[in-house]
Structures are given as structure tokens and as C-alpha cells.
Amino acid sequence: MRRGAIVGVGGVSLNAHVPGWLKRDDVAIVAAADTDRRRRADTVARIPDVRWYDSAAALLEGEALDFIDVCTPPSSHAGIIERALDHGAHVLCEKPLVRSVSELASVVRRAAATGRVLHTVHNWHHAPIVRRVRELVAEGAIGSLRHVTWHTLRTRPAAGRDPADNWRVDPGIAGGGVLTDHGWHVFYVVGRWVGERPTAVSATLETRRHTQFAVEDTATVRLTYREATAEVLLTWASDERRNHAELRGTAGTIRLEDDTVILTRPGRATLGERWSCPPALSDGSHHPDWFHEVVDQFMRALDAPAPGDGNLVEASLCVVLEALARESSRRHGAALSLDAPPSPLPAAVAGLFA
Secondary structure, eight states: OEEEEEEOOSHHIIIIIHHHHHTOSSEEEEEEEOSOGGGHHHHHHHSTTOEEESSHHHHHHHOOOSEEEEOSOGGGHHHHHHHHHHTTOEEEEOSSSOSSHHHHHHHHHHHHHHTOOEEEOOGGGGSHHHHHHHHHHHTTTTSSEEEEEEEEEOSSOOOOSSTTSOGGGOHHHHSSSHIIIIIHHHHHHHHHHHTSOOSEEEEEEEOSSOTTOSSOSEEEEEEEOSSOEEEEEEESOOSSOEEEEEEEETTEEEEEETTEEEEEOTTSOTTOEEEEOOSOTTSOSOOHHHHHHHHHHHHHHHHSOOTTOHHHHHHHHHHHHHHHHHHHHHTTSOOEESSSOSSOOOHHHHGGGO
């Protein structure tokens, strides 16, 4: 029985993480912490025997833990991760793992030094529609993948528990706007479909509607791979809430329309083959069923800890891509190479991509 604790008990924690942990009989969530004491009642209602702490630091000092699950806003991630690793705990962390390449280098070094697992929640990998597309691409259903178009359309950012005080639009807490919030998912999903890391990235960040925000509400990103490209539009300024994507290959096309996959190949039926894969990617923001599989993956990693594993490499790439996309926008959309970034990658990070 592994002993774990949750740090940060907001909406995603209570509605996705807690149900995922409670489904397991090999884990006990023994403690929880949040700086907002008003959240204690909701936490105890779901985990009656949980011990409460008012800070992550107090929790780590007061408990002997195998792991912690970090669900706090991004600005606190690096500090909590490092404290947990120093206390000998493995770490599962919500995305974005950290807000900068320098923070990434610090947590990567600490994970390597302590021999602990540092794992990021990449829950969209486990969405039925994303998994089905990955299977079709791997089967060669459209030949060699050459181009991906991805649109994430939202009318506004997801609200926190206090809609009047949404940390997602505070650059000091979130680190950025829609690129930080949704770009992370696209980076790891498309990367898995293509099967390699990009060679270059370019981006334009702008505010189209929500001028009251101090962060971008729209991001247009282009990822260049050795034999493929990806064009990505992310926006909080749409008139509709929807996700759609298209993958073009040398022998056909795959379209994603929220919860439906459509495969079209030359010489086949005009309407193509269809698969219904609910729930839609735009259906809420918690996705507890997907988190259950994240937990399975994390627990398998604990059985055979390997600092620098695939998930950490994937998360590190997401941090680097976001940093380069922001720099590209500052340079008016210039294409920036991952092999020659604006400033050299710290050795701890560069080593992950060797």
C-alpha cells in the first residue's frame, strides 16, 4: 500500500484526481494541503480520513510519503516538486510541469539526484479519440503522416473555483494564456502521432477579444518536423466551443470532429470510415476517466523508477516548445530551431534529448 498526498484541492483535483485515486486498492491518500482552508470541508467529504495541512511544506514535514500529487497553479510547481523530491517522494504533477526552461533544468537535476520519478499529467493521451487516431496512424491507415491541422476553439478560459479570480489569466501565476493552457496538450499529442520531436517552431501570440487579460487569448503555432508539419490554432476568442483536427498522409486523411474519427482513403467510400469515440475533447476540463489511466501509468513507473523516462522527456519538450513559441512571437513569427535555441539549453535538459 503506497501512501500519497494531494497538494492543491481545486476543481481538477476533486473532480478528476481524487476519483482516480479512490478507485485503487493499492494506494491510500493520507493527507492533503491547500492554502485556502475553505477547501478542507470538500476534501474531507470525499476522503474522510485525510489529514489536512495549510501548506505543502507543512505536509511534507508532517508525513512519510511515497508520492505527492501536485494540483496547484503553475507558479508553485517547481518549489513544491523540489521539496517533495528532497523528502524522498515521487511526484505526479498537473501540466504545465513548470513555467520556464530554467525551472525545468532545476527539477530535472533534482529528480536525477534523488532517483525519484517526476511525472506530468498528460491525460489527453488517454482520450478515446486520441488513442484511436494514434492506432490508425501506427497501422499505416493513411500512409506516412505529412501534415496535421489542429484547432482548439473556446469562448473563454476555463474558470477556477472562484470565477472572479481566475489564475489562468494572471501571467505571474499561469506563466501565459491559451498557449500555456492548451498548447501543452497539442505539443504532446501531435508529437506522439508524428513519432519524433520537431526541428523548428514559429508562433504568433495575440489578443483578439479578451483585452482585459494580461495574457494572450489566441496562439497560432507552426511545428516543423523532418517530413511533416503541424499548423495549430488555439483560441479563447471563438464563438463556439469545439475541437477539430485533420491528419493528411501519403495514402489518406483522418479527421477528428470532437468525438468522431473519420478516415478517408482514395478508392474507398466517399463518406469514409467512422468511429464514435466519446467523450468529446471539448466536453469539460476534468476528464476523470482519462486520469484513471494516468494513475496506472504513474504507478507502473514507481515499480521501476527511471529518471529521464519518456514522460519526463515529453514534458520537457513541451516546456521548450512553449518557450521557443513565445520567443518566436516576440521576433514576429520567426522560425526558431530546437537545435539552436535563442539561449543554450541547460545541460540537464539537453541531455534528455540526446
